[in-house]
Amino acid sequence: MFKNLDMAINWVQSQTRFRPKASLTHIEQAFKLMNLDLSDIKKIHITGTNGKGSVSMNITQMLMEQGFTVGTFTSPYLVKFNERIQINRNPISDDDLLNLINDIYNLKEEYLNISNESLSFFELLTLAAFKYFSLKYVDYMVIEVGIGGLLDSTNILNYDVSVITNIGMDHMKQLGDTKEKIAIQKLGILKEKGVLFTTVDESLHSLFINTAQKLHAKINIIDSHAIKTISYIPHIVKYKNYTFELPLLGVYQKDNAILAYEVVKYLLPKTKDEELIESLKHVQYAGRLENVKDNIFIDGAHNEHAINALIESIKLLFSNKKVYILFSALADKEPEHLIGKFENIAEGIIVTSFPDVRFKPLNNIGYLYIEDPKKALNFIQSKTTKDDVILITGSIHFIGYMKAHIL
Incomplete structure (x- = not known):
């Protein structure tokens, strides 16, 4: 038993990250040992190459503002481990996490003694989130997939709504080397x-529609072309005769906002559209083109999928500015x-390092x-003016480190 939170988190993070698996049998059996009843909780399951967090x-913001208690399970965290498990956008407390x-x-x-099998980091964290949301009697669970979908630890429940944001090339070793192969995993x-x-x-679209038909499932494909951008700063779009800020x-x-709105x-x-649109004005999400300082x-x-989208945004948002990249x-x-x-x-690209066991x-x-990285940032600042833009990017872990320890 751990008496110190840092020791507890270190133990969790030292577990095998994602172990190869052909089924969800182990986590399903471990879940049964917990005797949790989640039947009164509405459940939303979200996957996609990018945009899951947004x-x-x-979704969390809109449900909260309708008076519901919402548990949100996301990964990875930006600054503090507690961010992974939230209720009404508040990260789990240190005491509760311990x-x-x-x-x-x-x-x-207990599961090791019964089965002679160990549970991975993400399996343990998923089960922890399910237990916490049960203990706190949440009305809704918003659950992000870790990797893929079909064999992801979060996929042991029946969800009221499944959400797939987009499909791009990422985690190819686990999911496949084509968009179609990756899509099939996420459609799981x-x-x-x-x-x-x-x-x-x-x-x-054809793959998605055919899969839904085979499962006798309802599919709602939102046409991105129907979402018209009015301005980028402030960010205003039109959709179905409504204006979204x-x-x-x-x-x-x-796309992320309208997808959430439709869900x-x-x-x-019975909720008024105007109420949901108003709620979307209040969404906060750190680390997504976040202006952190000056x-x-x-x-x-x-x-690649996220970098391409970021570059498109830079071209539109900062077309009249010099942009300097700090990358790791x-x-x-x-x-x-x-x-x-x-x-x-x-205008300039600087590469730096940050402390992470997976960094080379x-x-x-x-x-x-x-x-x-501090010297790297100082170097860029010495070369720029207040009218230039400094963009720190390349990894969620990297920008989290920069925000917590340098910015």
């Missing part, structure tokens, strides 16, 4: 006679390929490398 926060980790430590030991969250909402691009910057956020309209059909922005783009990424994200995408829009030095990929 959609989760939009108690919860002690509970899942005991669960892991849709159950027999389920309900699916998605903003997936047109090239995958969105606090989150980035061209990709319009909540389905769940709460002319410094951070964005957690960490794969984890080794498994092909950082050499990702950073090259900024060459046509950046990026000092030989052809860009100016300053190992100390």
